[in-house]
Amino acid sequence: MLGNLSSLLALSLARNNFQGSIPAELGKLLKLQFLQLTETNLSGEVPLSIYNLSSLYQLAFAANQLHGRIPSDVGITLPNLRYFFAAGNHFYGEIPTSFVNATKLEMLGLGANNFSGVVPSNFGSLRNLTGLDLGGNQLESAEGEGLGFITSLTNCTNLHRLQLNQNNFKGVLPISIANLSTKLEGFTIGGNMQISGKIPKEIGNLVCLNTLVIATTSITGEIPPSIGKLEKLSELYLHDNKISGAIPSSLGNITQMFTLHLQDNYLEGPIPPSLGNYSQLESLRLDSNFLFGNIPKQLFSLSHVLVLNLSRNSFTGQLPIDLAGGKMTQLVELNVSHNRLSGGIPSALGDCLMLAELWMDDNLFEGGIPSSFNNLKSLVMLDLSNNKLSGEIPEYFQNFPFLQYLNLSFNNFEGLLPTGRIFKNASIIFVAGNPRLCGGMHQLGLPSCKIGDKRLHRLIMLISVIASCSIFLMASLLAIFAYRRSKRKASTSTDVQDPEQYPKISYAELSQSTNEFSSSNLIGEGSFGSVYKGILSQDGMLVAVKVLNLNRRGATKSFMAECETLRNIRHRNLIKIITVCSTVDFRGTDFKALVYEFMQNGSLEEWLHPNEDQTSAQSLSLIQRLNIAIEVASAIEYLHNYCQPSIVHGDLKPSNVLLDEEMVSHVGDFGLARFLSVSQNQSSSMGVKGTIGYVAPEYGMSTKISKAGDVYSFGILLLEMITGKAPTDSMFKDNFTIHQLVKTRLPERVIDIIDPSLLPEVQEAENSKARNMRRGVGVLESLLAVAEVGVVCSMKSPSERMEMKEVAAKLYAIRDKFLHR
Template sequence: MTGIAIGLNQISGTIPPGMRNLVNLTRFTAEYNQLTGTIPYVIGELRKLQLLYLNENNLRGRIPSSLGNLTLLNKLALESNHFHGNIPSSLGNCQNLMLLLLGKNKLTGAVPQQILGITTLSILLNLSDNLLSGPFPSQVGNLMILISLDISRNEFSGSIPATLGSCSSLEYLDLQGNSFNGSIPPSLSSLRSIRMLNLSSNNLSGEIPKYFEDLSFLEYLDLSYNHFEGEVPTEGFFTNTTEISLRGNEKLCGGLAEMNLPSCHSKESKKSKTSLPKVVILVIVSCLIVSSSFIFIFTRRRCAKKSSRIMHMEVQFPMVTYAELRKATSEFSSSHMIGQGSYGFVYKGNLGENGMLVAVKVINLHQKGASKSFTSECEALKVVRHRNLVKIITVCSSMDFKGDDFKALVYEYMQNKSLDEWLHPSNDHLDVSSLSLIERLNIAIDVAFAIEYLHHHCKPPIVHGDLKPSNVLLDHDMIARVGDFGLAKILSDYPFSTTPESQSSSIRIKGTVGYVAPEYGMGNTLSMPGDVYSFGILLLEMFTRKRPTDTMFKDGLTIHEFAKIAFPERVMEIVEPSLLLEVRTDKNNVENLVRRREEMSIIEECLVGVLRIGLLCSMESPVERMEMTDVVAKLHAVRETFLSSRI
């Protein structure tokens, strides 16, 4: 036996000393149960243990020093129990720890310096809600790759360690509810990745550092209930007043008007005003007004420039945790599942207090390539903004209740689901689920717009890499949005040629069978012509309602060849039959028969135009394919001709 996972149950009783016999055990997770008693000292004999979760139980006593024998331990979670006494310094022997959770206990004394010598700590060090005291050790500067540090609600005193500035990877730092004093050290300006900083409820004093203005990733700052004084900065992050808390600092002044702080007045200026003649006072006041106007304009311009550096903060929605997403999706219930892809599942959820309707894409990290897909999608989504691309709300990169890595992307929910579900409804009720000719044209143009934007208007350009109907989503107005950038590639040095041969590689491209460009099978990397090919196949599928993987396509017959054989004389024989039922005449007289033939001719002309574009986009040779700028123009022309002819 190498693993025991009994978490999230109602198991009671004590941990049996007989566990010492499980010498090959690598994982023991028993979190969220009702275990009592102590951790047996013999647990230190399980030398192969890498994961130990005993959090959220009723365990008590001291943390055994024998845990220091578990030198292979990666993650240790003991929070939310009733442990007392000191943190054993022997834990410093666990030099492979990435996660250490000791919060919400009754631990006392100082933090052992040995703990802060575990340089592999990278995910989270949580010592919050204990009775730890004394100065916080300066050795914290060793944790240079740590992302989250929470030592809130303890009894730490002294100044904030200046060495915290060496923790350059910190994104979340929570020091609230202690007795830290002195000023905020200048070294914290080195925390360039910081997102959340909470220094509230301490005895800190001095001025608020201006360098906070330039922390471009900062999303939340809490300095409340301290003794800060002086002028509050007004630029950069401080323009986002809803994410700043300064309550309980009575000597602060200035800031933006929304903060409702008193204005700052210099005593010297008051004295000088009383002694100066009125004419001089008027001149000074006039100069101040003029200079203030210039300062205001200059400040607005600087704010505008700085806002471009924090585009990822456009959506004012708080970072979400695993617990919040779990709650939003009813514990990732199957009844909430709305889709499944190569790298995970998509759930419908109601997020936050307002119940925002969202789609949560949970990455299956056990799937090979899933983590890379998650990274690719994040990299692509942070630089794109277009009405025909799915809007991302936030990202969750955390741990689940078992301590395993958890990654998810939270998107705006699309009420009308995917194009695939409209083209191939499971119930096959065409009268309910079929799309009209003009609706298909509009969707095709929306998708073309999105790909044209990625190819020609993004800096640098982006190749989507997996264009297909299930990745085209429809909002409440039936506007198409392209999603799923898991295979996207940012072309930082794209040579601006129409052929990808110069980028040949032995790397095997993953995509979806039927939509992958043929040159990818020969080792060529992702390219713009490859996206054009996928769009061409999608276009043919939209109007023929046949998947490129349909059983009819065999022995060399592809959806491209199928359309090519019928083009142009027999186009009406291969398109979706419901498109031919849109003729508006219904009376069987001579006049209406003429109208019927005219309208059928208009529909045929439209379909010939669309299929011609689909065929040109899905040519076998990349150099023969259209570019997306031409595709957009041609589709627009087809739609304009169709609409004007019908009028």
């Protein structure tokens, strides 16, 4: 019908939820000058007839699911083209050189696609070009020419934005970048690992620059002092490079700086006090360098800073926050860990009421925890471990409503450990290495507190230890005797040891509770068996019964692994096993089953990918997804770092994340779990298995299991939660993965890949911003931050992935920032 509107000049259908492809009949609108189809969920190829509408001056179909090639003669058939936006789709092939025939072209957006080949060297002839976005593709440098095409763009004297990030460019960064348009406001070339060379000292020529991203490359050399001439610069990202030398004091001249990230380089020397001149700075990261000296007091006068990370350097002296005059009231994260700072913890930190994360571990701090910390009710993560702190642990920590991680281990704390709230959870509080600390939960392994003579106390403690050892030895001998005796029984004997640790339940009871394992009670099927919903006759408890298919190779070993693992772990975000059954059925056939607590809200898989027969589509909000991600990360971190020996889950995926009636996550299915040896990885006698799409790539080349394998699976799970797409989706083929999909869209195009069910929340956030409201602000920023964590966790090389402790910390910080903005 639209094709009949022969006089139509402009058509905009942006930001709708259409299905299917672009109608070919739009090609009949011969007078059409303006066509806007962005963010409409369209798929398929663009009809060739669209490219023949010669009157078009704007053609935009960005942020869809379109694919195919851009016609090689596009610039000839669309001679009046001024704006062409195709970013955030799945276009592939080479970028047509004919774009230069559209001499009026001002903006060309091809980012976040799958374009390959080289950048046409004749783009420099587009004298009206103001914006060129080629980021997030698979473009390469021309053989022998390196990044020479940048030099040709110096002819585009009106160029405002140039985005070349996240491609496969290689070669030396040309000095000619300093000769780009003096109107240039944004230049991004990060995420090209094979770009080398140095930042040209003439960079100061780009006087209008407000965003400069040269991160995650192989750039060396020093930061040129001339960068201080860029007075309009608000965002500077030079992290993850090989930059050395000192931080130039001229950086302090850029008083409008909003974000300064220089982490993961080889910078050395002290921090210039001039960095305290930033009146608008929100994020400063200098971590993981070789900086030393005292931290300048001026740094703690940054009144708008949210994130200050100075960790993993060699700073000495005291933390000068007492001299800040209470200016850092907006601070959300402070990280000074892994330095050589000394003295007492400044009481002025108690004025940072918004503080959610405080990392001061691995320093030389001494004295007690300041009483002013009682004001830090927003704390989520606090790590003071590996210092020389002393005194009693304050009771007020048990009243902190958001505190989820408290590490006070390896200090000199003494006295009675508080017992309220957080101190009741041994999986999130750590106090080991404080020999004069007593009380608390028995899982913490602290001695009981006694009143009286110290020598008597020591004697009682010694007697208690000897008695405990004797009881343990006697119990062990009795258990071995009972086990050997049970081995000789013929009727219901089994070669599995671990089921003896659980209460007995008969086959008849399980059969009755599941209506004889009726298909109507079937709630799931896995690699080694089926799961049924049941009601135990004894107490009416609702349970999930996992019946092993013993005909499947490895099922019995899976059963043993799950029994052994769940017998040794306790965490609120791990599935709880109620009992096991190892016997024979009514036909005399071996029967093995595990009985778990029932999860009312099913699995994360069902929420992310609801079946067609579900009456209504289930949708998770952003905060629900953040909570689930944090809970799963906490569970895996517990397995990796706080179990002895450490445990690798081995099969982390959405179907193994179960949700109870309060939507609290519980990680389940430990059939492939393995205990790590002291060397932190071991060979599996079963061979390394897992689920396609989630299993780490290195597992395909070795039978070594590792914590990094779990991190990879978690990263894929995070990306699936953000995009709503499974890693086995049909769109992922020919070596194109969910990791690549997300990585190539970051950071500018995160909106293109998020789960469509989150779009209403994003839109509400945008409306809130427009109305100058706080509620909802930060949705896109949070999604971007989570996506970045997922990308790092799912890197191909295990050495490039984070550890689960860091993953959990980052997710906590993202959630806290989202809730408090």
